[in-house]
Amino acid sequence: MNAALGRGGVILAFISALGGVGLLGYALLTKQRALLTQVTRFVGFVAAGAVLAFAAMERGLITRDFSMQYVAEHGSTRTPALYNFTTLWSALEGSILLWGLILAGYLVAVTAKFRRRLTDPLVGWALLVMLVVAAFFFGLMLGPANPFRTLSTVPLDGPGPNPLLQNHILVAFHPPMLYLGFVGFTVPFAFAIAALATGRVGEGWLVETRRWTLFAWGFLSVGIVLGAWWSYEVLGWGGYWMWDPVENASFLPWLTGTAYIHSVMVQERRGMLRVWNLSLLCATFSLTILGTFLTRSGVLDSVHAFSDSTIGPLLLGFFGLVVLVSVGLIGWRGDRLRAPGRIDSPLSREGAFLANNLLFAAFAFVVLLGTVFPLIVEAIRGDQLSVGEPYFNRMTMPIGLALLFLMAVAPALPWRKASTETLSKRLIWPASIGTAVLVFAVAVGASGLPTLVAFGLGGFAGAAALRQVVLATRRQGWRGLVGRTNGGMIVHLGIVLIAVAFAASSSYAHQRELVLAPGETARVGTHSVTYLGMRTIVDSAKTAREARIRIDGGQVYAPSLQRFPEGTSEVGRPSVQSGLVDDVYLALVEAPANPGGQARVRVIVQPLVLWLWVGGGLIAVGSMLAAFPGRRRRGTEPVSAPVTVAGPAPTPAAPDEVVREPVGSSLRTATDP
Amino acid sequence: MKGSRIALISAVVVGVIVLLLVIVLATRDPAADRVTRSPLISKPAPPIAGRTIEGQPFDLSRYEGEWVVVNFFATWCGPCKQEHPELVKLAQGDVTNVVSVVFQDDPGTVKAFLKEHGGHWPVINDPTGKITLEYGVPKIPESYLIAPDGTVVAKFISGIEANAVTKLISSFSGRAHR
């Protein structure tokens, strides 16, 4: 029953998506603009099908319908309700289903937002692109990633989801957030393709999609931070980021997306960098597809590879198609994309954005190269090598430091050209605070050149962002906190926190593996740990052997080894004492054979880890503030629809008129009309 | 126009690079099926000197001029138990000697295991894992075939088959005689 319903939903969504593509394609090619409004029905059916399929799968999971292969392989009667619900995205087929549902949601949202402008070919093309993507993903669910396969012999129970995916609450938030980000980039990508297809490559489509892009970017950022947090809390090796291919796969679109949300401001103000911005959007979207391929096809080793399947070639083909179409369109429209402007001085806001983009592009290139390099070498030379954490850390560290420096200087730079006096005046306080942070770090015993530089630049950049927020709120009251520039400064603060916490925690970690008898105490760094004894806890899903460990004579923590009935080996579950200054991370390596025996415990003391998650929270808040609706102009009013003009038409504004010299502060320049 | 030419050229370059990347990715085997070629192949076999679980001294050089299979195993490893009958078959035949190295296991348990499942070849204890590291064993069970001249000629992972080893040896010997 559930399987049939779900299958029906997938088929409905797939056919409606194809139908929508057909309708839009026909209407756009024959220029029957009235017909374009009919797309709402198709979008409605795609959404209905997606919701039906999702509901059917959840119903199957909740009612433990083991006649469904997916439930039989990943569900279990013993799994607690929450993790039973999240089982939907604990394996490949369900993840694709979640992807489809979110994409359908974005389709509905775009259709609703642009409901009065559906006859505009730009919107028509954008919806067409989104429907093509939807048809691809629902097509996957009809073929190799079918979540609704049934079993002829119905088992009585299933193994439950992967043990690592059912012992932490973050499993309920990290994948949906990440997917909201991944899938969200479909919207600006669709509008970029639409702009290329219609030839309306002006700035209208940018303004229309900038809030969508911000939402997608915010979700992706939060999704990545939550993923790092999940790794830290669950995987038991004390780290949160190891440049694993799957982590890189989520990080790559973030890098190009971040480059885009900066460089798009140059295009909005100066009309430059059109090709570059379109390329960044296309790259971001195609990298989400490539990332899904790397994660799901099993070509790369990964600690996060929870499933292999046969959808690899299809995803790869789709990736190739997306890139070829984007590149082809950009090449074809090259003549219209020529930028009319130029940049007067490298020492200007736009110059800083250019440098920012260079660095982000280099960052993305290093990460992509490092990720696929072993495969390339294997293809050429036939033997293998590995590219791991030390490579990525070493190569990205200088880029990261340069980005921190830019974050400090760029907000103080005016558009067009800066004089050294204004710059010196605006930067002296942030620089002093950065210096103070550095001196403080040295005073409390920090060492190591890159780490110290990171601290100093972090203070510098943080103070620069704070200065902007303070100036803006002083002038505009609460409005000084909303809008892209001001929200962006809050995001900067979050990034600075993450950068400083990353530098500190990776440079000053103390790791010890202790063998302790009950009652024995050992010191790690400035902390003492006392092993009290073992305790066994049995619940419906698992049996946990906990080592009870008292930290600094205070609270008792209980890292454990958990055995799930179907699992062959035990899964470690670390326990962490989080603090403002440092974290004490406990992982049980080996439980004693007899109750009075010695336990082997890994203890890791890392400073400032907590601030990574605080930074993630600030990014979320800042993204929301940045997307907060203010008074805005509308970019593509119907007036900007294609009209053939014989002579020179009256132009609303020459680009330079928009640029005002920032008086006192450059805060308002980017946000205000 | 100049702008359009640059856009076109970069578009073509990017397209070609991505196409190459897609081809490379499309022709890769899944990571799980990939086998690392051992750097020891056609190199002199690392020496094995130590004590067997019975306490007798052992040195691999005693097999100079003969074929040897050096097997790495432990009783806690499922596939090792599965391949054990194949090793017994090899040891009973007269083409090759068999030597086992214990990988992080208790000698007592190993003795009990051999008593139950048969096996009368030298089993060397490797408490520090030194021999295992010398042979670069990533994951047991794993076996190396060593030729009479003392070079490693083949590596068998995740379970050895007696027939495959015999066939391999006869193919080498045939070549040597010709």
Add this chain to the structure above:
Amino acid sequence: MHWLVLGFIVIGALIIGTRSTGPSSQEDKVQAIARTIKCPECEGQSVATSGSASSKAIRVDIGARLRRGQSADEIRDYYAAHYGEAILLTPARSGAASLVWIIPVVAIVIAIAALAAAFVRWRSAADGHATDEDRALVAAALADPHGEGSGR
């Protein structure tokens, strides 16, 4: 003036901060090497973080080799010779593997050079007068209602 003072303080702090590194402990040295060696039997983890049997053996072995006076590179070379190059998480600095280090640096240098060249061109163009091509471009931009400034 302020900047000069700040500069001196920063340099001073950096000198003190980078000089005061005490001798690192044996365990830290082992960890530093272990972080660059891949756990042979697991996927993508380093020997430093993995709890697998072979990782433990390798950590112990690294310690023993350090005590015998071997350098970090000698130890890494040993593992590469016995397990294959794929055991090293940092690709070699010679041969085809070194490309992974060189290509990004070259690419960044080229990109910076291109950007600098663009600035130089823009600057020289700023002094010059409009060419016919520029005028045609302006006319085209003005004539194109969907281009620059549309909707403003």
